[in-house]
Amino acid sequence: MSAFLSYVVHGIAVGCGFALLASGLIIIYRVTRVVNLAQGTFSVFAGFTAATLLGAGLPHVVAELAATIAAGVLGLLIGLVAIGKPGTSPQASLIVTLGVGIFAYALEILFWGDQPRSFAGVEGSQELFGHEFPFQYGLVIAVTLVVFGLLEAFFEYTYWGKALTACASNPYAAKLVGIRIIRMGLFAFGLGGALGGTAGVLLTPLSPMSYDSDLILFVNGFASAILAGLKRPLFALGGGVVLGVAQSLVAGYAKASYQSALALLLTLAILVVQGARRPALEEPE
Amino acid sequence: MNAIEVNHLCVRYGSAVALDGVSLAVAAGEMVALVGSNGAGKTTLLDALSGVIKRDSGEVKILGRWAHVPEGRQLFPDLTVDDNLRLGAFRTGDRDTAWAYRLLPELERTRKQAAGSLSGGQQQMVAIARALMSRPDVLALDEMSLGLAPIIVQSLARILRDLNRERGLTVLLVEQSVRLAFSLCTRAYVLETGRVVASGTTAELAESPFVENAYLGKPDAAS
Numbered sequence: 001m002s003a004f005l006s007y008v009v010h011g012i013a014v015g016c017g018f019a020l021l022a023s024g025l026i027i028i029y030r031v032t033r034v035v036n037l038a039q040g041t042f043s044v045f046a047g048f049t050a051a052t053l054l055g056a057g058l059p060h061v062v063a064e065l066a067a068t069i070a071a072g073v074l075g076l077l078i079g080l081v082a083i084g085k086p087g088t089s090p091q092a093s094l095i096v097t098l099g100v101g102i103f104a105y106a107l108e109i110l111f112w113g114d115q116p117r118s119f120a121g122v123e124g125s126q127e128l129f130g131h132e133f134p135f136q137y138g139l140v141i142a143v144t145l146v147v148f149g150l151l152e153a154f155f156e157y158t159y160w161g162k163a164l165t166a167c168a169s170n171p172y173a174a175k176l177v178g179i180r181i182i183r184m185g186l187f188a189f190g191l192g193g194a195l196g197g198t199a200g201v202l203l204t205p206l207s208p209m210s211y212d213s214d215l216i217l218f219v220n221g222f223a224s225a226i227l228a229g230l231k232r233p234l235f236a237l238g239g240g241v242v243l244g245v246a247q248s249l250v251a252g253y254a255k256a257s258y259q260s261a262l263a264l265l266l267t268l269a270i271l272v273v274q275g276a277r278r279p280a281l282e283e284p285e
Numbered sequence: 286m287n288a289i290e291v292n293h294l295c296v297r298y299g300s301a302v303a304l305d306g307v308s309l310a311v312a313a314g315e316m317v318a319l320v321g322s323n324g325a326g327k328t329t330l331l332d333a334l335s336g337v338i339k340r341d342s343g344e345v346k347i348l349g350r351w352a353h354v355p356e357g358r359q360l361f362p363d364l365t366v367d368d369n370l371r372l373g374a375f376r377t378g379d380r381d382t383a384w385a386y387r388l389l390p391e392l393e394r395t396r397k398q399a400a401g402s403l404s405g406g407q408q409q410m411v412a413i414a415r416a417l418m419s420r421p422d423v424l425a426l427d428e429m430s431l432g433l434a435p436i437i438v439q440s441l442a443r444i445l446r447d448l449n450r451e452r453g454l455t456v457l458l459v460e461q462s463v464r465l466a467f468s469l470c471t472r473a474y475v476l477e478t479g480r481v482v483a484s485g486t487t488a489e490l491a492e493s494p495f496v497e498n499a500y501l502g503k504p505d506a507a508s
Contacts, residue, residue, distance in 0.1 A: 165364060172355070173359040175337045177373050
């Protein structure tokens with residue numbers, strides 16, 4: 001029972017990271033129809049940047065915040081490359097994000113080397129039922145809840161949030177009322193970058209970040225986003241936590257190497273089920 | 286003074302020519318109809334004037350602020366009526382919806398409802414109100430009456446007439462229902478396969494055998 005609890009808590013914490021990544025994916029996808037394959041890059045970049053800034057003597061919180069903002073700026077830049085040119089199709093943009101993600105490997109190895117990096121998060125732990133629960137778990141969960149609260153408030157109560165929703169629900173009408181779709185897409189990329197970055201600075205202390213960690217992060221983020229139906233960012237919280245806990249249980253009771261397979265299997269199963277539900281012929285939008 | 290002036294406008298979709306040298310003019314404060322069969326290029330013309338599709342050549346001049354009520358309402362279905370209206374003011378920044386509700390009081394009680402949950406007539410009112418939120422000088426409406434009950438169409442037509450008389454709103458009305466278009470507007474253009482094939486006052490056009498035959502459903506008039 002106590003082992004079970006420890007797996008669940010670990011799963012929730014890691015799942016929160018997936019959820020943050022997934023919410024960025026969903027926001028970018030809803031506004032631009034682009035699945036951002038470079039979403040994991042934001043987390044790696046932010047994790048590395050935070051480690052460097054902390055190494056340079058910056059205090060905690062400041063270093064993590066700066067790294068998150070830097071990831072947001074990176075998101076904006078990737079957005080510029082991917083969707084900046086008017087008339088670029090989502091398919092072309094998707095390939096651009098894949099290329100940018102691979103190009104990022106080269107830059108990360110150039111600046112940070114090819115060894116995994118980490119930094120200490122919140123120190124200390126709490127013993128419960130004979131198991132140690134690191135305080136970092138609590139931090140990850142608390143920050144994730146705050147971020148999702150802010151996201152909900154942003155989409156529910158602000159004009160920019162509504163304008164983003166408008167772009168997602170009817171881009172043609174959004175253009176007619178004067179909303180600049182590309183500008184909104186860039187904003188979505190920036191926001192997605194910051195969310196991916198938040199996941200990165202929270203997860204790096206739990207497990208070291210390597211230049212190619214983006215792939216596994218993307219797979220888990222994408223699976224969480226698919227679990228959330230690629231709809232509301234808030235649903236990603238449920239998707240991420242479900243996936244995180246399932247993976248943690250699989251790793252605990254079976255084999256750790258089955259974790260990513262689980263994410264892929266879940267993604268595949270949901271896509272197949274959704275694909276089967278959809279009528280063979282759809283009205284064009 | 287012309288509120289809308291279009292000269293030799295051409296729009297292509299790949300190799301297909303959607304608009305082939307269209308020229309027209311609408312004076313400020315005038316109500317003008319644009320009629321034609323499906324695929325004639327009416328919607329393309331409005332989209333080109335709105336700037337949501339690329340113009341290949343030709344010249345477009347619009348005096349003052351332009352707003353466009355698109356075919357099929359095109360609301361933001363998940364957002365409330367209030368949010369839809371407020372987004373209509375994206376260009377101007379004046380997001381006070383009170384005057385839109387004064388203009389269309391029927392909408393007042395739906396303000397907190399999701400736009401997608403409303404009836405067709407209510408949705409069309411939201412679409413018109415959203416366009417009006419940008420305080421336009423020129424209003425283009427695409428297939429306003431499509432799928433609506435006659436009584437609703439009449440009330441929408443009355444609103445348009447009032448806006449035109451009281452505020453001097455210039456109206457460009459694209460309509461399948463030629464009778465409605467001719468009863469509201471003083472002049473009309475007939476578009477066929479991307480070209481203006483006839484134009485004039487609606488009274489003249491209603492008498493022309495070509496228009497009667499093709500659009501007013503009096504086949505015997507041509508014989």
